[in-house]
Amino acid sequence: MRENRMRLRYTLSAATGALLLTTLLAPTASAGASVGSAKLLNSDLEAVRAEPDPTEPGGSTLLRATVVNHGPDTTGGPFTLTVRLPLGAEAEEPFFPDTCRLAILSSGHTVRCTFPRGLPANASVTADIPVRISPNAPVGDLEGGSTQATALLYDRNPSNNRAPFTLRVVEA
Missing domain, CATH: 1.20.5 (Single alpha-helices involved in coiled-coils or other helix-helix interfaces)
Incomplete structure (x- = not known):
């Protein structure tokens, strides 16, 4: 039974x-169909490549992570911006906006920011993440960082949702 x-x-x-x-x-004729109160496949979120200023070992820089909605419509639901820092770098609070949080068990390497629905077409949001470089970091590029936008059901082009970045470490 x-x-x-x-x-x-x-x-x-x-x-x-x-x-x-x-x-x-x-x-595509059904694009814009609704499930609950969220429209499906009606916006296109893009994570824009971040280019933080160079800093020396032990120094800090500001990473500005940006997401653009290329439309054609306003976002139909909330979305998340995830910032993954390369080894040798750690996020330091406070973050902007205040909906950004360190991911659990990420050792300071991952920050997740949530944004509400309603980002208009051709508009953007930015999260400011202060980053501290390890005092033992070698001079050169710390690679492996990325920003990623995640939206359930209504981002019609997920191929542009992730953007890699590097952190440049310079001599003091």
């Missing part, structure tokens, strides 16, 4: 998933 109930639950979950996928992968 228990096995049948589990099978029924799985079947309902698969049907719900298939319906959601059909909605998301439908031809």
Whole structure:
């Protein structure tokens, strides 16, 4: 008896998933369709490459992480901007906006910022993340940093949601 109930639950979950996928992968004529209060596939978020100022070992710099909505519509739901710092760098509070938080267990290398729905087409938001460079960091480029915009259901072009960046370490 228990096995049948589990099978029924799985079947309902698969049907719900298939319906959601059909909605998301439908031809562009259905772009802008609604699920709840969020419009689907109606905006295009892009993470813009950050270019923080160079700093010396043990110094600090400000990383300005920007996300642009290329539209055509206002964002239909909230989205997240994630900043991943390369090894040799740590984020230091305070962050702007105050919806930015250090990710749990990231050792200061990942900051997540949440933004509400309603970013108009052709507008942008920016998060300011102060970054401290390790005193032991070698002179040169610290590679492996990235910014990433994540929006569920309504970002019609996820190919431009991630942008790598480097932190340049210069002699003191």
